Amino acid sequence: MMTLLSRNRIRGVVIHAVLFVVLGFWMIPQVYMLSIGLRTPAQAFDAALFTWPVTFDNFVTVIRDNPLGGIFLNSLIITVATVAIVVAVSSLFAFSCAILRLKGSMLLYTTLLTTLMVPLASMVLPLAILLKTFGWVNTYIGLILPYAALGVPFAMVILKAFMEDAPRELFEAARVDGCNAWQTYWHVALPLVRPALVFVTIWQFIVTWNEFFLALIVLTKSEMKTLTIVPMQYSGFYMANPGALFAVLTLIALPLILLYVLVQRAFVRGLLAGAVKG
Amino acid sequence: MRAGTAVQAAKRRSASKASTVYLFALPATLLFVVFIAYPILWVAGESLYTGTADGRAVFAGFANYTTILSDPTFWIVVRNMVLWGIITIPVQMLIGGLLAYFIERHTHALRGFFRTMFFLPVVTSVSVISLVWVQIYAPYYGIAQEYLKHVGIVMMTSPIGDPKTAIYALIVVNIWQWTGFSMLMYIAGIANLPSEVLDAARIDGARGWRLGVHVIVPMLSPATKSLLLLGVIGTLQTFPIVHLMTGGGPNRASEVFGTFIFKQSFVLGDTASGAALSVIVLVIALVLSLVQIALLGARLSPAGKDEP
Structure with missing residues (x-):
């Protein structure tokens, strides 16, 4: 018994050690990015992962010289609006399929699902032409609505599955109590699928915040650009000054990383809850 | 009499229900039609035409595809x-x-x-x-x-x-x-x-x-x-x-x-x-x-x- 216990403990220590080593290698790109951002101009081109001493001058410079706040705001407006529309629209649709069971809703559901098999690469040209026709180039709405249309099917799949798993008696009881469809949706269905709503919100936020292809084509004016598409500009601008370039890249990557660290527990909980009924 | 009005009320309710519940499915459908289905149909149609020097589009059949594939x-x-x-x-x-x-x-x-x-x-x-x-x-x-x-x-x-x-x-x-x-x-x-x-x-x-x-x-x-x-x-x-x-x-x-x-x-x-x-x-x-x-x-x- 003793030997078994201590063997388990040794195995645990070894597995942790291996995981830490793998993680150490896995984190090299991020560590390297931060490390170059913290270098003095003299060390900027050293072929080393770490250099000493470190300086925060690059961060001060890039924050002072660049309208990062405005770019951040563009990303935030587009992302928050997209997430809000996706969550509202997909939960309404999921409710109409799973609870109201409207005639024809399953056919519609299957049709909308085909969106998930459409690679964005084949959509950029037609979407670009459509947005040009609408006069929506360089506008927030020109990204928000296509993003929402592309995001709804995935959210709808998750929310519909959760609503179907909820006890039907609750919806029956709401009907008997005189709730109409809208009240049932708001007071019964949405609270029941909360973990799924949280999961869908976080995932849609990540996807929208980091979307590159469509944003590159739709946003050409510099005051409209989002955090995801400005790094190219900076790579030309700070070509001779890697310290500043990687400082600004660190700042660009930071908001979503921090947000994910804050919400990862709720995100994984939603993911695990979704898989219960394999 | 009371039963009659109740039935009528129920009918009215289900009639209004039938029209408004479809609003649940409408926004998703609209987004799909405008930003997914229409662009796909457009691009499929466009792929069969080719532009000419004076800016007109001429039906080209599968010519664009054969050009790409070669x-x-x-x-x-x-x-x-x-x-x-x-x-x-x-x-x-x-x-x-x-x-x-x-x-x-x-x-x-x-x-x-x-x-x-x-x-x-x-x-x-x-x-x-x-x-x-x-x-x-x-x-x-x-x-x-x-x-x-x-x-x-x-x-x-x-x-x-x-x-x-x-x-x-x-x-x-x-x-x-x-x-x-x-x-x-x-x-x-x-x-x-x-x-x-x-x-x-x-x-x-x-x-x-x-x-x-x-x-x-x-x-x-x-x-x-x-x-x-x-x-x-x-x-x-x-x-x-x-x-x-x-x-x-x-x-x-x-x-x-x-x-x-x-x-x-x-x-x-x-x-x-x-x-x-x-x-x-x-x-x-x-x-x-x-x-x-x-x-x-x-x-x-x-x-x-x-x-x-």
């Missing part, structure tokens, strides 16, 4: 996409699956820490990642050539600057970025394995590798199938890493569908061939997806809970 770049793209898919998808599954297994079954206090850290590349802006990797690969001052020479790998030039290695160097970046996603999908699968089955297997003497290979791997097949399906679609829409790191070069050696469509449509302004390419990518994606759904029962959601 372009040698198209076949470089096909080769690159096949390489991308057959390397990226299994490697991500293998590393992601192993990480998920050890994190879920052998860590406790640090489980949340490992899950989060390995997922961070997924939430790091892809344009930032691309520029960091350009720096890593750089000759003279990059760290790849500096450290890899200690293990016997000598890089004279940047691997993304050599037509023979460029596509593989980009695949490495892609694997690095998305392995955390595979890991999380497998974590969801492992966390929800029925413990009775695992206990039964253990009583039957299955341990370690045998438990993993003969019991856990088969039980994770829904997650594996989802990852395969998502991996194929993800491969076909590859764009930012290639666009930002090599631009499809050198000499078009790392061209993928995303960069090819981008160049034809927005750099050359050749809408006709851009449209034909878009349709080709769309058809490939639909055929490969439907084949997987029909043959493997693959599912489109990460949780593996919905129907395809």
